[in-house]
Amino acid sequence: MARAGTNTREAILGAADQLFGEVGFESASTRLIGERSGVNKALIHYHFKDKSELWNAVLDRYYERLGSEIQTALAQGGKLREQMIGLLGSYLDFLAANRTFARMVQREVAGGQHVERVTAHMAPLFETGAALLHEAYPATLEGPLSAAQLLVSFYGMAVTWVTYAPVVEQLLGQDPLGEEGLALRKAHLARMVDLVIASLEGQPRAPAADAAARRRKT
Secondary structure (H helix, E strand, O other): OOOOOOOHHHHHHHHHHHHHHHHHHHHOOHHHHHHHHOOOHHHHHHHOOOHHHHHHHHHHHHHHHHHHHHHHHHOOOOOHHHHHHHHHHHHHHHHHHOHHHHHHHHHHHOOOOOHHHHHHHHHHHHHHHHHHHHHHOHHHHOOOOOHHHHHHHHHHHHHHHHHOHHHHHHHHOOOOOOHHHHHHHHHHHHHHHHHHHHHHHOOOOOHHHHHHHHHHHO
């Protein structure tokens, strides 16, 4: 059992974090969490109403840390290119360092019970990215190069590298999450940013942006 004076709540969260990543929400029983943390089930239910509340608490901690990482990257300033590359690099590093987080999210979006919780956390991050793109390139307001399309694409480029790491390693013959593999992926993402920006700079203004500009002049 957990020793007196230790942080019981943290012990529970730590054990739940491991098990949710290893076996998923359904198979990570409170009994297993109790055994892993050295805490009895009664104490688990004292700190958390049920297993869903515990899952939410684990997820919330990850998104709090991710939000902090993103704010740090944005605080570096610079042009949109540098901001995008910094954000993608920070996100990739976060996923590689927190593989349980990636597994938890992917399991839920594939048909779990907590999709709404994941969406609620992702929405403000998505909105931040869209605002940056809209401000710099009005052509991203709509169409095939809309901010929505670009953000989903870049999200997939980063997440797939981590969640499909065992497959990628077999295909490429290289550890995608090792130092060299991550550096290669970051270089690829930076090149994708360059290609997107080059394409955006050759695009005419989006009709919605032109209409907004006309309204501001009247």
